Amino acid sequence: MTTTDTTRTGPADALAGAFAGLFGRHPDGVWQAPGRVNLIGEHTDYNEGLVLPFAINRSTTVAVAARDDRTVRLASGFPDAEPAEFDLDTFTPDQAAGWSAYPAGVAWELERAGVTVPGFDLFVSSDVPVGAGLSSSAALECAVALALSDLTGAGLGRAELADIGRRAENNVVGAPTGIMDQSASMLGTKDCAVYLDCRDLSSRPVPLGLEEAGLLCLVIDTKVSHAHASGGYAERRASCVRGARAMGVGTLRDLGAADLPSAERILDEKTFRRVRHIVTENARVARTAELLGTLGPLAIGELLDASHRSMRDDFEISCPELNLAVDAARTNGAIGARMTGGGFGGSAIALVPVNDADRARSAVLAGFAARGLPAPDVFAVLPAEGARRL
Numbered sequence: 001m002t003t004t005d006t007t008r009t010g011p012a013d014a015l016a017g018a019f020a021g022l023f024g025r026h027p028d029g030v031w032q033a034p035g036r037v038n039l040i041g042e043h044t045d046y047n048e049g050l051v052l053p054f055a056i057n058r059s060t061t062v063a064v065a066a067r068d069d070r071t072v073r074l075a076s077g078f079p080d081a082e083p084a085e086f087d088l089d090t091f092t093p094d095q096a097a098g099w100s101a102y103p104a105g106v107a108w109e110l111e112r113a114g115v116t117v118p119g120f121d122l123f124v125s126s127d128v129p130v131g132a133g134l135s136s137s138a139a140l141e142c143a144v145a146l147a148l149s150d151l152t153g154a155g156l157g158r159a160e161l162a163d164i165g166r167r168a169e170n171n172v173v174g175a176p177t178g179i180m181d182q183s184a185s186m187l188g189t190k191d192c193a194v195y196l197d198c199r200d201l202s203s204r205p206v207p208l209g210l211e212e213a214g215l216l217c218l219v220i221d222t223k224v225s226h227a228h229a230s231g232g233y234a235e236r237r238a239s240c241v242r243g244a245r246a247m248g249v250g251t252l253r254d255l256g257a258a259d260l261p262s263a264e265r266i267l268d269e270k271t272f273r274r275v276r277h278i279v280t281e282n283a284r285v286a287r288t289a290e291l292l293g294t295l296g297p298l299a300i301g302e303l304l305d306a307s308h309r310s311m312r313d314d315f316e317i318s319c320p321e322l323n324l325a326v327d328a329a330r331t332n333g334a335i336g337a338r339m340t341g342g343g344f345g346g347s348a349i350a351l352v353p354v355n356d357a358d359r360a361r362s363a364v365l366a367g368f369a370a371r372g373l374p375a376p377d378v379f380a381v382l383p384a385e386g387a388r389r390l
């Protein structure tokens, strides 16, 4: 099983070349931000809870050059991403269409935060699969946010830039996501996960120790598409707000295991299950971080499994393809597996001993083939460094 090289000198030159071909001059710089896998802690971020994602060795790279005027020109290597152009002085969020809403949103939110952004030309290229639950959106936002912060000398901190990315996604793209994805992309460090408390936004790196334990993290991209901006995600979010209100607390972070019996009496059956997922998931995140610090990653398999069951049965954000991926990996060598990301499709992750990786991968592919489902992508990811200038 191979993993992608994390050194990126070559791609930076290639991207600068593509930029020059398109805009007829050299970029001022090239910036890169990774996608992420969430090890554990799903839908907890917008409940002021705990998350434990890590940045991966798949990333989005932007070549950017400032302009003398207030024009922004955007282009992407993605075949279906049309070039876009707008003026910073007249831009409003309702003008942003398609993919350009992400970089335009970052520029707009930086200006709202008091940073004067010059016009700029930008070309983007990425090897983060889109819509796979690995947060190609946050990778794009963070690469652009870091580039514009550097170019303007704004000197914003990484946590602030993560929040600029989130605001761009919430206010300009129109997806009601939390702060997890952008935090992982901005704050990730090599071989570590980011333990993030979404209440006070404090964070610390947690060494994963995968290599030392002889483990690989496999991603199984089911290719089933999810729709964050509407539907399930927003509905779950609303249910969490309802549950907290009915329980008389500000957010579900204020509830612990001891509150679940009264929650079961007070809430309707479905809302109770939504609440139980968040409460137990926060505890699993804390326990996972603790175990990683003591016994190492071989000890966290059961927590990943329990997280998946909770998302499948209580929060109901899984789907048959994700359950199949998790079950096939789990019965063929994985020590733990769960769906990752917002749900309703996207990817699952499995922690697999290196020697079992091929067996687990083949079993997943065979399982999908046997049900006549399109083949998923199965690949290993490494915990990598967060956003940076190349």
Ligand code: ADP
Pocket (backbone or CB within 6 Å): 060, 076, 077, 078, 081, 098, 099, 100, 102, 124, 125, 126, 129, 130, 131, 132, 133, 134, 135, 136, 137, 138, 140, 228
């Ligand atoms: P995910 O974040 O799970 O990959 P999203 O639906 O949140 O899925 O974000 C995917 C969207 O982000 C794409 O549809 C596209 O609009 C935009 N995007 C991400 N990467 C790129 C890129 N390299 N070029 C153009 N658009 C991109």
Ligand code: MG
Pocket (backbone or CB within 6 Å): 135, 136, 137, 138
């Ligand atoms: Mg996204």
